[in-house]
Amino acid sequence: MAKRTMKTNFSLEEVVEQCTRRDSDESEDDISDGESDVSSVDSIAEDLFLDGEDVTLDKETTGSVRVHVYVTTPMTCKEARTYCQTYHTDLSTIRGEEDVQMVHMAAGGAYIQSWFSSLIQETENSCTLMKYEESRIPVLWGALCGHPSLCTSKHPFFCYENLNLALEKKTWEEALDYCRSRETDLAYVDPKVLPNMSNAQTDSVWTGLRFMAGMWFWVSKENVETSIALPSCPPEPYRCGARNAKTGIWENRDCEEKLNFLCI
Numbered sequence: 001m002a003k004r005t006m007k008t009n010f011s012l013e014e015v016v017e018q019c020t021r022r023d024s025d026e027s028e029d030d031i032s033d034g035e036s037d038v039s040s041v042d043s044i045a046e047d048l049f050l051d052g053e054d055v056t057l058d059k060e061t062t063g064s065v066r067v068h069v070y071v072t073t074p075m076t077c078k079e080a081r082t083y084c085q086t087y088h089t090d091l092s093t094i095r096g097e098e099d100v101q102m103v104h105m106a107a108g109g110a111y112i113q114s115w116f117s118s119l120i121q122e123t124e125n126s127c128t129l130m131k132y133e134e135s136r137i138p139v140l141w142g143a144l145c146g147h148p149s150l151c152t153s154k155h156p157f158f159c160y161e162n163l164n165l166a167l168e169k170k171t172w173e174e175a176l177d178y179c180r181s182r183e184t185d186l187a188y189v190d191p192k193v194l195p196n197m198s199n200a201q202t203d204s205v206w207t208g209l210r211f212m213a214g215m216w217f218w219v220s221k222e223n224v225e226t227s228i229a230l231p232s233c234p235p236e237p238y239r240c241g242a243r244n245a246k247t248g249i250w251e252n253r254d255c256e257e258k259l260n261f262l263c264i
Contacts, residue, residue, distance in 0.1 A: 063199045065163040065262065067190065068092050068103045074154035077127035084159035091127065092158035103158050163187050164263040167201050172240035175206045175261035176219065187262035188218050191227045194248035204251055206261035209241025211252065216241065220264070 186208035240255040
């Protein structure tokens with residue numbers, strides 16, 4: 001398994017405190033603005049990740065859930081791959097219609113020209129430039145970039161990462177402890193993307209979404225998007241965030257309910 005960086009494990013109190021301190025300075029860290037070169041890749045996601053060890057979860061009780069992350073900052077092929085390997089798993093590969101639909105949703109419904117990983121990689125830095133129209137068929141294929149100097153143009157891109165769907169049934173707190181005991185965390189899930197969770201053994205699965213001190217927050221500190229429709233002040237004990245495995249609907253559920261859950 002490839003070594004990847006891990007998100008910081010914050011206590012619930014620390015997350016609440018840091019969320020309440022957020023102000024306009026956050027915009028300076030927004031990876032959707034500006035350009036990047038190889039030397040500045042690390043600064044793009046500063047404070048979001050820390051070095052960590054390989055992720056190891058019990059194979060008997062977990063399944064892999066593949067998700068795509070849309071990065072709007074234009075980069076070259078080499079820069080994009082370096083970024084993805086540093087902060088996610090790798091540059092996304094389109095393997096079929098399901099991936100096409102997922103990257104389309106991750107981009108907010110936009111049809112954009114982006115870097116993807118080549119299905120046939122001539123070198124570790126090979127990329128393919130693709131553009132999807134409304135037919136969801138790749139209508140523009142760029143040349144394989146087998147060497148960084150051959151492809152110096154900058155484009156947005158998609159990274160992928162594999163979430164781990166734990167098939168054990170636990171309360172929200174138990175799920176958090178389970179993930180963190182394995183040096184992971186309860187997962188942040190992009191609301192624009194509906195991961196394939198068909199293997200889930202419960203109708204809904206726990207995520208890293210929690211309500212405390214009058215606010216919803218992700219335990220990994222990502223901003224809570226307005227597209228996540230949850231009550232602004234849910235009653236006790238319905239203050240833990242789950243996602244329906246089939247419909248993708250966000251739910252505030254009893255934190256003591258035992259569900260499957262997603263680890264990063």
